[in-house]
Amino acid sequence: MSAPLLEARNLTKRFPGVTALRDVAFDLRAGEVHALCGENGAGKSTLIKLLSGIHPHGSYEGELLVDGGSVAFHSIRDAEAAGIAVITQEFALVDELSVAENIFLGRAPRRGLRVDWLGMHQRATALLADFGLAIAPATLVRDLGIGQKQLVEIVRAMDKKTRVLVLDEPTAALTEQEVAVLLDHLRRLRAQGTACIYISHKLDEVFAIADRITVLRDGASVTTLAIREASVPLLIQHMVGRELGDLFPRRPAFALDEVQLSVRGLQVAPSRHAPPFLRDITFELRGGEVLGFGGLMGAGRSELLLHLFGAWGHRAAGDVTLHGKSFSDPTPRAAIAGGLALVTEDRKRYGLVLDQPIGFNLSLSSLAQFTRTAARLDLPAEHVCNQRFFESLRVKAPDQRARVGGLSGGNQQKVVLGKSLMTEPTVVMLDEPTRGIDVGAKLEVYELINRLTTAGKAVILVSSELPELMGMSDRIIMLHEGKIGGEFARADFAQEKLLAAAMGHAARAA
Amino acid sequence: MNAKLFKNLAMPIALVAICVFFAVKEPAFLGPRNLTQLIVEFSITGTLAMGMFMILLTGQIDLSVGSGVGLIGGIAAVLVFQHGWPAPAAMGLAFVAALVLWTAMGTLIVRQRIPSFIITLGGLLIFKGLFWLVIQNSTIPVSRGDEENLYSRLTTYYLPDSIGFALVTVVLILLNVLEWRSRVARTAHQISNPPVARTAAKWIVMAAVSLGLVYFFNHFRGVPLSLLVLAGTAGVVYFLTQHTPFGRYLYAIGGNEEAAVLSGIAVNRVLVGAYVLMGVTVALTGFMTTAYSGASTTTVGDLMELDAIAACVIGGTALKGGRGTVWGVIFGALIMTALLNGMTLLAVSPEIKFIARGGVLTLAVWMDVKLGRQ
Numbered sequence: 001m002s003a004p005l006l007e008a009r010n011l012t013k014r015f016p017g018v019t020a021l022r023d024v025a026f027d028l029r030a031g032e033v034h035a036l037c038g039e040n041g042a043g044k045s046t047l048i049k050l051l052s053g054i055h056p057h058g059s060y061e062g063e064l065l066v067d068g069g070s071v072a073f074h075s076i077r078d079a080e081a082a083g084i085a086v087i088t089q090e091f092a093l094v095d096e097l098s099v100a101e102n103i104f105l106g107r108a109p110r111r112g113l114r115v116d117w118l119g120m121h122q123r124a125t126a127l128l129a130d131f132g133l134a135i136a137p138a139t140l141v142r143d144l145g146i147g148q149k150q151l152v153e154i155v156r157a158m159d160k161k162t163r164v165l166v167l168d169e170p171t172a173a174l175t176e177q178e179v180a181v182l183l184d185h186l187r188r189l190r191a192q193g194t195a196c197i198y199i200s201h202k203l204d205e206v207f208a209i210a211d212r213i214t215v216l217r218d219g220a221s222v223t224t225l226a227i228r229e230a231s232v233p234l235l236i237q238h239m240v241g242r243e244l245g246d247l248f249p250r251r252p253a254f255a256l257d258e259v260q261l262s263v264r265g266l267q268v269a270p271s272r273h274a275p276p277f278l279r280d281i282t283f284e285l286r287g288g289e290v291l292g293f294g295g296l297m298g299a300g301r302s303e304l305l306l307h308l309f310g311a312w313g314h315r316a317a318g319d320v321t322l323h324g325k326s327f328s329d330p331t332p333r334a335a336i337a338g339g340l341a342l343v344t345e346d347r348k349r350y351g352l353v354l355d356q357p358i359g360f361n362l363s364l365s366s367l368a369q370f371t372r373t374a375a376r377l378d379l380p381a382e383h384v385c386n387q388r389f390f391e392s393l394r395v396k397a398p399d400q401r402a403r404v405g406g407l408s409g410g411n412q413q414k415v416v417l418g419k420s421l422m423t424e425p426t427v428v429m430l431d432e433p434t435r436g437i438d439v440g441a442k443l444e445v446y447e448l449i450n451r452l453t454t455a456g457k458a459v460i461l462v463s464s465e466l467p468e469l470m471g472m473s474d475r476i477i478m479l480h481e482g483k484i485g486g487e488f489a490r491a492d493f494a495q496e497k498l499l500a501a502a503m504g505h506a507a508r509a510a
Numbered sequence: 511m512n513a514k515l516f517k518n519l520a521m522p523i524a525l526v527a528i529c530v531f532f533a534v535k536e537p538a539f540l541g542p543r544n545l546t547q548l549i550v551e552f553s554i555t556g557t558l559a560m561g562m563f564m565i566l567l568t569g570q571i572d573l574s575v576g577s578g579v580g581l582i583g584g585i586a587a588v589l590v591f592q593h594g595w596p597a598p599a600a601m602g603l604a605f606v607a608a609l610v611l612w613t614a615m616g617t618l619i620v621r622q623r624i625p626s627f628i629i630t631l632g633g634l635l636i637f638k639g640l641f642w643l644v645i646q647n648s649t650i651p652v653s654r655g656d657e658e659n660l661y662s663r664l665t666t667y668y669l670p671d672s673i674g675f676a677l678v679t680v681v682l683i684l685l686n687v688l689e690w691r692s693r694v695a696r697t698a699h700q701i702s703n704p705p706v707a708r709t710a711a712k713w714i715v716m717a718a719v720s721l722g723l724v725y726f727f728n729h730f731r732g733v734p735l736s737l738l739v740l741a742g743t744a745g746v747v748y749f750l751t752q753h754t755p756f757g758r759y760l761y762a763i764g765g766n767e768e769a770a771v772l773s774g775i776a777v778n779r780v781l782v783g784a785y786v787l788m789g790v791t792v793a794l795t796g797f798m799t800t801a802y803s804g805a806s807t808t809t810v811g812d813l814m815e816l817d818a819i820a821a822c823v824i825g826g827t828a829l830k831g832g833r834g835t836v837w838g839v840i841f842g843a844l845i846m847t848a849l850l851n852g853m854t855l856l857a858v859s860p861e862i863k864f865i866a867r868g869g870v871l872t873l874a875v876w877m878d879v880k881l882g883r884q
Contacts, residue, residue: 332771332774336774349769351769355832356765364758365774365775367758375754377754380695380696383701
């Protein structure tokens with residue numbers, strides 16, 4: 001057999017205080033899709049950064065080979081010259097330029113000193129047509145959907161004679177339909193001989209596209225499996241290093257507590273003079289139960305939680321009662337004081353102060369607990385409390401002084417959860433709490449939900465993943481265009497019924 | 511790694527380099543007379559920078575403080591000189607005026623959501639106009655005739671030798687007690703303490719430097735009163751930023767305002783609080799700088815907002831908020847003052863002084879951008 005297209009031998013990468021990769025072996029053959037799996041912090045991103053020249057040659061130990069020959073990448077440019085292109089979740093596209101301009105960004109065809117606009121558009125049209133993409137080259141990138149942006153990036157990479165395409169969580173923000181389109185394109189590229197490294201937390205995608213899977217755990221390459229040898233339980237076992245039981249270990253409470261939160265006839269508008277977006281929202285939430293909220297993008301799930309928390313919209317009508325007391329003029333401060341906690345979907349934007357340490361973030365909402373006379377903070381007491389959450393949530397970091405911005409997604413999510421839980425809430429609202437985090441961290445979130453309900457707290461869970469919603473909720477309300485599309489008890493959970501309700505096809509069952 | 515080391519050492523090296531340069535050019539730079547003067551100027555700039563520091567931490571800015579310094583000092587001077595008020599009463603009223611003005615600006619910024627840049631730019635012009643109206647474009651001494659009062663003594667009073675020593679000793683003992691108490695508390699909570707030797711070494715260095723400085727000052731006239739004002743202000747700001755929820759919130763708002771709101775922080779109240787404290791330091795600086803020039807004149811306070819901002823940024827405070835320390839600001843103010851004082855001593859022309867001042871400010875912001883980007 002000929003030499004692999006790309007090979008890594010004994011790669012070890014040390015950061016101050018952490019060994020991110022130890023002795024990693026990895027190889028990629030022409031015309032294969034090779035998936036990289038592992039928990040957050042297992043070393044996937046670090047490996048990608050080595051392969052793509054972001055961590056330059058000399059900053060690591062071990063050897064990189066392309067076509068069997070040793071290579072030394074000193075920059076991303078070197079890696080690109082060798083035919084390796086990385087496409088990450090953060091797009092490297094300029095929103096205000098056209099698709100064609102983006103494809104040829106930095107290397108526009110020229111005619112003398114002038115840009116050859118006509119030639120550029122012709123070539124872009126041809127490229128897009130090759131890909132079967134119905135996008136006009138003159139479209140501004142900002143008018144594209146996320147899935148289309150991703151494809152434009154791939155088109156750009158392919159025009160640069162890329163042989164190795166690295167996709168880091170390409171589908172995190174895509175709809176199922178967009179995912180299918182993306183996977184089709186990857187299959188076609190594979191047939192043409194392009195090799196692809198595919199990183200995703202979504203195992204069903206991995207099984208749909210990958211030829212081989214390499215599992216990383218704690219910086220080491222644990223195993224490489226051909227797809228026919230692999231199964232979901234086996235993969236998860238390798239990733240977490242232990243056997244896992246049920247993926248959704250929901251333990252319903254024996255008896256429900258009294259009503260904690262009651263919402264009646266709620267109408268909420270984005271602003272004072274706009275027509276209401278959320279309409280006729282009515283539900284009750286008892287201690288010990290998990291109420292799931294599902295629905296399509298834009299159905300109003302996040303808006304509902306943000307409004308209850310006092311951070312969105314103008315209440316046109318309706319009553320909200322928290323622990324039997326009317327909660328008519330909500331602000332985040334009042335909500336927290338009333339025992340409400342919200343873990344937002346976009347943790348980097350709404351949840352964390354990325355420049356500050358873990359401890360700073362954990363106690364940020366709870367400083368009143370540690371305030372003594374003359375507004376003095378009891379720093380040792382705060383440290384101890386932070387440490388308790390830091391340890392019980394198993395945040396992977398050297399200690400609580402580590403900067404939050406340097407943590408992986410799952411660990412950041414744990415810090416956000418810890419911050420909310422430290423306020424000692426009775427109603428916990430979780431908006432997509434497992435988005436972008438790995439299987440092991442997901443399980444920890446589920447276990448946490450169980451612990452909360454066992455302790456008599458009420459949980460609202462918003463999730464776009466139906467299996468998760470069905471697995472973890474005791475009751476589900478599907479929202480459709482700002483209204484309740486259907487309410488289901490656990491016995492009635494079925495994907496088709498839930499989806500029908502989300503699309504507004506079901507009469508309201510109660 | 512190297513960038514971090516560079517960042518930590520850049521300030522002390524720059525300070526030493528500036529001092530060496532001026533000392534070689536003009537040996538009197540390091541003489542007791544000039545150093546005492548330098549320390550008074552440092553106290554003035556440093557006090558204003560302390561207020562600016564808290565504003566910058568939240569990611570806001572205040573361009574009005576230079577005019578404000580002139581206005582507040584002018585109000586007190588007019589009350590003393592033209593209306594015969596006792597200095598404490600005059601300063602008290604001017605102080606209240608500062609609180610009212612800065613509360614109003616802070617409230618406008620948070621309630622009406624007008625960018626602080628614009629509001630305080632308006633403040634810069636309005637306060638300057640008010641200032642000139644108050645002093646009628648003339649020169650108003652801070653005391654009548656040759657008599658001395660609290661106002662005029664602000665920058666001319668020096669602590670008697672023994673009091674200077676006694677005060678520093680008390681502070682050193684107090685720091686030691688606080689350190690000991692924090693160690694006991696940490697032990698009680700089973701948190702590890704830094705090694706005793708290191709803490710002791712730090713304390714000894716601090717004691718040696720501060721007692722040495724007092725000894726040095728006593729050779730001339732004693733420890734300047736204005737340095738006490740700065741020390742008190744810096745102590746309070748240090749306590750606020752490091753040991754109170756208010757200080758945490760300043761960092762949190764500057765780091766991520768949206769997250770701060772959703773964390774239940776009363777962002778508006780904290781921001782107004784930062785502006786009120788800015789008003790307090792403006793008043794203190796206004797009294798000191800007016801007293802230092804002996805009278806309120808139309809140029810008092812000119813461009814001081816930029817010196818304060820430069821001191822903060824040189825000291826590592828991020829202009830986009832969320833990052834900075836009190837110690838850094840003190841160093842920044844020292845560098846800024848040493849530069850201005852040295853140039854004055856060398857009789858550098860005002861044209862060149864402006865250019866140098868601008869150069870330093872630009873350099874500091876460039877470093878902020880450069881180093882903030884790691």
